[in-house]
Amino acid sequence: MSDTKVISLSELQEHTKKDNLYVLLHGKVYSVSKFIDEHPGGDEVILAEAGKDATEAFEDVGHSDEARDILKDLLVGSFEEGSALPTKTASSPNLSAPVAQTASNASYFLPLAALAGYFAWRFYSSA
Numbered sequence: 001m002s003d004t005k006v007i008s009l010s011e012l013q014e015h016t017k018k019d020n021l022y023v024l025l026h027g028k029v030y031s032v033s034k035f036i037d038e039h040p041g042g043d044e045v046i047l048a049e050a051g052k053d054a055t056e057a058f059e060d061v062g063h064s065d066e067a068r069d070i071l072k073d074l075l076v077g078s079f080e081e082g083s084a085l086p087t088k089t090a091s092s093p094n095l096s097a098p099v100a101q102t103a104s105n106a107s108y109f110l111p112l113a114a115l116a117g118y119f120a121w122r123f124y125s126s127a
């Protein structure tokens with residue numbers, strides 16, 4: 001295989017339709033449209049990864065060597081180096097997570113501090 005086509009992030013993200021679908025696996029871009037109807041795991045799981053880095057989802061399933069062989073026929077090219085990967089971890093919901101964490105810590109801490117204060121008061125006032 002001497003496929004040297006380089007696919008950019010925006011090109012990858014443009015191919016999200018079932019009949020024109022790219023996924024990124026281990027830094028290589030694959031066109032899955034002609035295989036998606038034959039996929040033993042169903043079309044939905046692949047559609048969910050359309051235009052994205054599907055490496056984690058693909059490896060989590062523990063695909064066989066046979067599955068990896070199929071990929072050779074679907075190769076479009078390699079992913080443009082330096083492009084930001086459209087992984088789930090890179091999305092904004094993550095940024096709000098620490099804020100939510102802080103809020104829930106405070107909502108535990110305040111009633112606990114009040115309770116501790118109450119018992120301290122009971123202890124000292126009864127002594």
Ligand code: HEM
Nearest residue numbers: 032040041045046049054057058061063064066067070071
């Ligand atoms: C895009 C390239 C992919 C190819 C060529 C491919 C190929 C295959 C093949 C041949 C199998 C049969 C079992 C095996 O040989 O390992 C399989 C099963 C499966 N695949 Fe994929 N797959 C791809 C992507 C994905 C993705 C992105 C997911 C997302 C989670 C996925 C989920 C599954 C699941 C859940 C099964 C198990 C089905 C079952 O045994 O009930 N596959 N795949």
